[in-house]
Amino acid sequence: MKVIEVSDLRKQYNGRPVVDGVSFTVEEGEIFGVLGPNGAGKTTTVECVAGLRTPDSGTVKVLGGLSGDRLKEELGVQLQRSALPERLKVWEALDLYASFYPRPADWETLLERVGLTDKRDTRYGKLSGGQQQRLSIALALIGNPRVAILDELTTGLDPQARRDTWDLIERVRADGVTIVLVTHFMEEAERLCDRIALIDSGRVVALDSPDGLIARLDRRQAVRFRPSQPFDHAVLTALPEVAEVRREGDRMEVTGTGDLLLAVAGALSAAGVVPADLRVEQASLDDAFLALTGKKIHAGDDR
Numbered sequence: 001m002k003v004i005e006v007s008d009l010r011k012q013y014n015g016r017p018v019v020d021g022v023s024f025t026v027e028e029g030e031i032f033g034v035l036g037p038n039g040a041g042k043t044t045t046v047e048c049v050a051g052l053r054t055p056d057s058g059t060v061k062v063l064g065g066l067s068g069d070r071l072k073e074e075l076g077v078q079l080q081r082s083a084l085p086e087r088l089k090v091w092e093a094l095d096l097y098a099s100f101y102p103r104p105a106d107w108e109t110l111l112e113r114v115g116l117t118d119k120r121d122t123r124y125g126k127l128s129g130g131q132q133q134r135l136s137i138a139l140a141l142i143g144n145p146r147v148a149i150l151d152e153l154t155t156g157l158d159p160q161a162r163r164d165t166w167d168l169i170e171r172v173r174a175d176g177v178t179i180v181l182v183t184h185f186m187e188e189a190e191r192l193c194d195r196i197a198l199i200d201s202g203r204v205v206a207l208d209s210p211d212g213l214i215a216r217l218d219r220r221q222a223v224r225f226r227p228s229q230p231f232d233h234a235v236l237t238a239l240p241e242v243a244e245v246r247r248e249g250d251r252m253e254v255t256g257t258g259d260l261l262l263a264v265a266g267a268l269s270a271a272g273v274v275p276a277d278l279r280v281e282q283a284s285l286d287d288a289f290l291a292l293t294g295k296k297i298h299a300g301d302d303r
């Protein structure tokens, strides 16, 4: 069942299109990623889906066309920069948000789930960044939504807190909540998402599973090594698995597809060459994004 249907969504600010004909559908129970660099139009897109911004044109249908209060009841939203009053205690925030919904989740259970039980009496301003983030996830889930939109879920978190949050999201999905995850962390998207819309300059440049996006590359893997002796590169370039052979100082880099490592190792062995410091690297979503747009998702920010 399609939970979200977005068709030809457009939004401009000051005459500049920031969402420029975006279409996608999200299936029930999936974790759907919206991945792209800063400023690509991800937040604008999902806030149009959540009914928080009005698109200039295009259609958005959530759960068959809910709107108003019914939409708010079924859709949980964690916004990118949602701050609560500093002095509000954790339990007070949950209690307050629960009162907005007709069938709220039990907030004590939710608190346990996000690992904040021992912080129930702590004021919002005294929580660490990671704890605030986890509280905002709990608040997005307090109405027992069928769909949750989580925007930049783990930005600013340390690696351990990020991994804990990923585990939490997987548990939420296991409970049957459909999740739309906005991120510019490709590792996060790769780990969590069933399908990903890659967004650049307000457009969907590709939409597929993480593996599907990577499989589009003709250089899916790289094998790097230091050859024990000089050899004729033709023994490698002749292999059907090999796309390119490059030399960087005393090291070689061979890129290609299929059973690249096996093919390269076999050919080297037949040529009497021993590969030292052998390493294999799989292509990532970053490589897929680069191949599709000519840009990197990251501009060296808080990764």
Ligand SMILES: Nc1ncnc2c1ncn2[C@@H]1O[C@H](COP(=O)(O)OP(=O)(O)OP(=O)(O)O)[C@@H](O)[C@H]1O
Residues within 6 Å of the ligand: 013, 014, 018, 036, 037, 038, 039, 040, 041, 042, 043, 044, 045, 184
């Ligand atoms: N209310 C607004 N008024 C004017 N410009 C806006 C407004 N909201 C967003 N923009 C601009 O639209 C572009 C897309 O912003 P958006 O927040 O949707 O991108 P994003 O992909 O979510 O990036 P980020 O991760 O940095 O938030 C940006 O250039 C932003 O400055």
